[in-house]
Structures are given as C-alpha cells and as structure tokens.
Amino acid sequence: MSHDLPEGITPVQLAVIESVAPNWRHDPYRSYDVLRAAGPFVPGPMDTQLVPRYREADLIMQNPDWSHAEESELLHPDSEVELPGSFLWMEPPDHTRLRGLVSKAFTVRTVENLRGRTEQVVADLMDKMLAQGSDGTVDLLEALAYPLPLTMVCELLGVPAEAHEHVRQMSSGIARGLDPDLLLSPEELAARTKAVHQFTEFFTELLAQRRKQPADDLITRLVQAEAEGARMSPTELLGTLLILVVAGHETTVNLIGNGVLALIRNPDQFAALKADPDLAAPAADEVLRYDAPVHLTTRTARKEITVSGRTFAPGESVIVLFGSANRDPEAFVDADRLDLTRYAAGKRANRHLSFGLGLHYCIGAPLARLEMETALRAIATRVSAFELPQDPPPYRPNLVVRGMSELHVRVVPQEQSR
Numbered sequence: 497m498s499h500d501l502p503e504g505i506t507p508v509q510l511a512v513i514e515s516v517a518p519n520w521r522h523d524p525y526r527s528y529d530v531l532r533a534a535g536p537f538v539p540g541p542m543d544t545q546l547v548p549r550y551r552e553a554d555l556i557m558q559n560p561d562w563s564h565a566e567e568s569e570l571l572h573p574d575s576e577v578e579l580p581g582s583f584l585w586m587e588p589p590d591h592t593r594l595r596g597l598v599s600k601a602f603t604v605r606t607v608e609n610l611r612g613r614t615e616q617v618v619a620d621l622m623d624k625m626l627a628q629g630s631d632g633t634v635d636l637l638e639a640l641a642y643p644l645p646l647t648m649v650c651e652l653l654g655v656p657a658e659a660h661e662h663v664r665q666m667s668s669g670i671a672r673g674l675d676p677d678l679l680l681s682p683e684e685l686a687a688r689t690k691a692v693h694q695f696t697e698f699f700t701e702l703l704a705q706r707r708k709q710p711a712d713d714l715i716t717r718l719v720q721a722e723a724e725g726a727r728m729s730p731t732e733l734l735g736t737l738l739i740l741v742v743a744g745h746e747t748t749v750n751l752i753g754n755g756v757l758a759l760i761r762n763p764d765q766f767a768a769l770k771a772d773p774d775l776a777a778p779a780a781d782e783v784l785r786y787d788a789p790v791h792l793t794t795r796t797a798r799k800e801i802t803v804s805g806r807t808f809a810p811g812e813s814v815i816v817l818f819g820s821a822n823r824d825p826e827a828f829v830d831a832d833r834l835d836l837t838r839y840a841a842g843k844r845a846n847r848h849l850s851f852g853l854g855l856h857y858c859i860g861a862p863l864a865r866l867e868m869e870t871a872l873r874a875i876a877t878r879v880s881a882f883e884l885p886q887d888p889p890p891y892r893p894n895l896v897v898r899g900m901s902e903l904h905v906r907v908v909p910q911e912q913s914r
C-alpha cells in the first residue's frame with residue numbers, strides 16, 4: 497500500500513478497512529500481509545476479531561465449539577425476509593439430518609459419474625467461445641465461467657434448461673445479500689428481498705410439479721424425503737435448494753475466472769499446463785489456494801475457548817480470512833507464488849482452506865474440482881494464448897464470494913499458434 501495514511505489511522509487499521517473495501521477487491525493480498533504481521537487476531541468490524549493466519553484459521557474451523565448458527569442476526573439485522581434456513585447455518589442434529597439427505601449426490605464417486613457430461617458441456621462452451629467475435633475477444637465469465645457450473649447444478653437438481661438464466665439472476669441477488677448488511681446499499685437490500693421472494697415462488701412451483709410427476713433428479717429425491725415423514729420440512733427443503741443453487745455456482749464461477757486470470761498473469765505456469773494437461777487436477781487446488789473464491793467466513797464461540805493464548809468469551813465472533821490464511825508463508829512455501837505442481841501426487845503441501853474445514857466442509861468440493869479440472873484441461877489443449885486488455889479487470893463489490901464482474905480476453909485458439 498503506497499498511498500498516504502488518512503490522519504489518525506494506523507497501517508493495521510487501514511489494512512482492516514482495505515480488506516473489506518470494495519475498491520480493493522482486485523488485490524486484498526497486501527492488506528492481508530499487514531494483518532498477518534499484526535498478530536493472530538486483529539480487531540475487526542462489529543466487535544469481531546479477524547483471523548488472518550493459517551494456524552488459528554485451521555484450529556477454529558476444525559473445532560465444533562465454534563458455531564456457525566449464531567451470526568445471522570449480527571450480519572443480517574436488516575433482512576426483511578427470512579433467508580430460508582439452510583444447513584450451512586445450522587448445528588447438529590439438524591445440520592447432520594439435512595446434510596445427510598443430500599450428501600450422497602455429492603460424493604467423489606457419484607460426482608465421477610458426471611465426468612462425461614461435464615466434458616460435453618465444456619466442449620460445447622469452448623466451441624462457442626472459440627468461434628465468437630471477429631477479433632476473438634470474449635468475456636470469459638459469460639462464455640465459460642457462468643454457464644458451466646450453472647448448467648451442472650441445475651441439471652443435477654432438475655431445473656429445466658429454459659429456467660437456468662432465471663435461476664442465475666435470482667441467485668446473483670442472493671449471493672450479494674450474503675455479505676454483511678452493513679456493506680449493502682438500500683438497493684442491494686431490496687434486490688435481495690426480491691430475489692428471495694422470486695426464488696421461493698419459482699422453486700415452490702417446481703417442487704409441486706415434481707410431487708405430481710416425479711423425475712430422476714435431486715429435487716424429486718428431496719420431495720420424497722419430505723413426504724416420508726418428518727425428515728425435512730417445506731422451509732428446510734427450500735433452504736437446502738437455496739444453498740445448493742447459490743453455493744453451487746456463484747463460487748465455481750469465480751474459481752474459473754480467478755484461475756484463468758492467474759494463468760494469464762503467470763505465463764510460465766500456463767506453459768507448464770499446456771505441456772502437461774494432466775496438471776489440470778492439482779492445478780485446480782493450487783488456484784483454489786492462490787485466489788480463493790470464498791474469502792471469509794464467520795464463527796461464534798459457544799463456550800469459553802482459548803486459541804493461541806487468547807480466550808474468547810461465549811458469544812464472541814471471529815471472521816476467518818481464508819484468502820489470507822492460504823497465503824500465510826508459515827504454512828506454504830513461496831506462498832505468493834502460483835505453482836501448479838504444489839498439489840501434484842507425491843508432493844506435500846498443507847491443505848488450503850478454500851472449501852472450509854470441519855462440520856461445514858464444502859459438500860460440493862468434488863463437483864467444483866471436477867468442473868475446474870475439466871475446464872483447465874480443455875483450455876490447455878484448445879487455447880494457445882489469452883491476451884488481457886485490462887489488468888486488473890473490474891471486480892464485483894461482493895466480499896464473501898469475491899470475483900470479477902467481467903473478464904474480457906482475446907483468445908488465440910490452438911490451431912492458430914505457430
């Protein structure tokens with residue numbers, strides 16, 4: 497950070513502000529360096545403590561005495577509508593019951609069955625992308641990063657193709673609304689309310705259709721679970737769909753976008769991937785570490801807990817900065833370097849925290865990895881080079897799910913290369 501400090505503000509306070517400020521979304525990493533150097537805990541907004549280092553982030557995420565059910569009021573006091581309760585914000589036994597109803601659809605083995613379909617979707621999108629625009633310029637987010645995860649999650653659930661775009665619009669309004677209310681404009685709060693109403697209306701209708709006419713999809717299986725007795729209430733069913741749709745694609749969009757941007761900025765790594773497309777699988781994890789799609793989460797102490805010498809009273813909240821922990825030089829060799837072989841077989845590297853850890857570990861991790869691996873493999877074999885006219889590209893204001901609003905690139909197809 498090279499600019500002058502505003503009067504009365506310390507470098508650490510400035511880093512706290514910049515780590516949440518929308519005009520710093522393109523590079524929160526220098527602020528994270530300052531926060532990590534300041535200590536394991538740094539006073540954050542709303543009486544929270546920021547957790548910028550890997551060690552404490554890892555400990556807190558693994559400890560079920562840190563709850564994820566109690567921050568809703570703190571983060572969303574202005575919510576006019578109840579976001580339908582999703583198990584992301586629940587504790588056992590409700591969390592265990594509801595997660596158990598969908599977990600089978602997301603195991604590594606079940607997801608492996610989607611490999612062929614994922615390759616087909618990627619191939620079709622690549623065909624269109626490479627044929628687009630006389631000068632080869634495309635918005636990579638529109639051409640690949642959005643449609644891939646949206647198609648996959650909608651097909652898995654059983655949302656008809658003509659409604660995919662509607663689902664995208666609704667979930668985008670909801671995703672921004674996941675940020676603390678404090679950071680949202682009145683328009684964004686109103687957009688969230690509207691999006692939640694639309695979501696409820698759309699899926700209530702689709703659920704009614706599936707009750708009458710079952711199909712071979714996840715929505716039908718959830719409807720059946722609801723019908724079998726007290727396994728899932730109608731509100732819980734909507735909450736489960738909401739988290740699957742929003743978490744299922746808003747995040748992966750940014751993984752693909754951030755990943756391609758990282759490759760463009762690190763041509764040696766792009767060249768390594770092109771030379772060995774089998775690097776695509778470990779590369780997916782390295783990109784997750786290097787530029788995490790979900791930058792933070794919150795936790796609240798359920799009882800007195802001591803972490804690294806600091807004692808938290810029950811009810812005290814922390815903001816765990818995944819994006820910062822993933823770049824902690826105490827946990828990763830050359831933490832600021834993109835190294836696509838970091839997670840290659842036989843290598844030893846700490847796990848990244850981009851899918852969280854513990855009770856709420858991302859249920860969609862195998863699907864996200866499959867989508868990213870497939871996209872990277874296709875890029876490695878079909879794209880000769882990307883040119884980036886604007887660096888950094890524009891970012892969305894979103895804090896929790898951080899990513900670009902567009903990524904215009906000129907794509908040079910493989911065939912044209914000399």
Ligand code: HEM
Nearest residue numbers: 583584743744747748751793850851852856858859860864
């Ligand atoms: C790159 C893509 C993704 C990233 C970075 C990501 C990240 C995360 C993180 C960090 C959490 C934990 C949040 C916390 O503990 O506070 C989480 C939970 C979750 N994710 Fe993902 N996610 C991704 C893709 C997906 C996909 C594809 C799906 C489903 C189709 C999904 C569904 C979920 C669900 C349901 C939870 C809640 C799990 C629970 O509470 O038990 N995610 N995700």
